[in-house]
Amino acid sequence: MDANERPFRTAHTRQRFCALVLLALLAPFAASAAEKDSTLTLGLIVAGSFEKVVEDWRPFTEALAKELQTPVKVLASKNYADISSALMEGRIQMAWLNNKLAIDLVESDRATVFAQMVRLDGSRGYRSVLFARKDGPIQSLADVLGRPGVYSFGSGDKKSTSGYLVPNYYVFAKNKIEPQKHFKQITHANHLDNFLAVADGRVDLATNNTEELPRYQAEFPDKLARVRVIWESPLIPNDPVLYRKDLPTATQQRIRKFFIAYGRSDAEKAALKAINGLSGFRASSNYQLRPVVDLELFQMLTTAMDGKANSPERFQSVMDGLTKRAARLDTVLNATRLESP
Known part of the structure; x- marks a missing residue:
């Protein structure tokens, strides 16, 4: 072998070796990335x-x-x-x-x-409900509505349909009640925590839904026996x-x-x-979202109408936004309506 050729081949071999080592080292990472993707x-x-x-x-x-x-x-x-x-x-x-x-x-x-x-x-479908203790002072929804500033209320997550949106509209908005002003205290929690809070007497009233009831019956029968349902909503999909x-x-x-x-x-x-x-x-x-879309838009409209007298300009701006959103949602929902069973 020519003396001038040996260093080239040696360097070339070294490069190939380094490349193979690098590929071997990177292989697990490449596999991991592929798995992740x-x-x-x-x-x-x-x-x-x-x-x-x-x-x-x-x-x-x-x-x-x-x-x-x-x-x-x-x-x-x-x-x-x-x-x-x-x-x-x-x-x-x-x-x-x-x-x-x-x-x-x-x-x-x-x-x-x-x-x-x-x-x-x-x-x-299922229904939103309001829980109160059986041995407590709240026996009906009328007891809640008729005594402002007396009771504590366990509301749901503000993103919850049955824990927040539905009761806020059907119980409070339709009765022209602002929960923040009506209750002496409001807390926000998930369904299980709200149920336990009522059963244990830590709040007077709380939201929940009917799909959770079988779970409570199986896991907390003694606590479920302490509460009563004082209100049920219309059916929610x-x-x-x-x-x-x-x-x-x-x-x-x-x-x-x-x-x-x-x-x-x-x-x-x-x-x-x-x-x-x-x-x-x-x-x-x-399209299955249609009933909840209608409910959400109507609640927003009701809120806007309540503030109309205070700021007509603000009301018109809100109404323009609601009109555009209603049209956009109508298009999105109806686009899949024919596919609905």
Whole structure:
């Protein structure tokens, strides 16, 4: 070998060796990144115990991962806005949310409703309720409305449909009552904490909903026996399940098909029952949000009308905004109406 050629080949060999070492070192990171890119994350709202919700959903998410041949992670939070923001920002790709938060997501064109929960009794809706202690002074809604400044009130998360939006409209707005002025104290908590607060006598009145009642009966029968329901709302559509619109169409179809078909075997039925007493999921679309959209817009209109006398200019500005939003939502909801079962 020529003496001038040896250093070149030696340097060339050294470069190849370094490149192979570098590739070997980077391989685990590349695999990790690829796995991360292919992972799907399901967001879950937590009304009670965080650990129990995650565990109850585990058989479902494991089956979903097997069906899609893709890792499926879970992101759960008691703060409903956390899940909504994560779906909006793309940190999760599908989520169980309430109707109120789903409105914001479909309105922003980031996500779409594809399924709706169905209860064991076949019902497609639930009701907001107000709890009071059986041995307490509140025996009816009239007792609450007729005694301002006397009682403490446990309200729901401001993003909650049944814990905040529905009772705020049907109980307070329609009776021309401002909760902040009517109650001596207001706290905000999730459904489980509000239920326990009433049962233990820490608040006089609190919001909740009928879909939580079977859980309380199973887990806290003695505490449930201490409370009474003094008011029920009109029917609210069961919670929707959404996925991001930028998911590949084929992936959306496979996710939708899995959700709708799940619940045929005994093991799957047991898993669904553990998930808040479900019998399955039915195909749905953005149009299922129509009743809650109407409720939210009407509540905003009522609030605007109350302030009309104080500021006519402000009222007109609010009305213009409401008109535009109503038209935009009407388009978004009706676009999927023909797809609704």
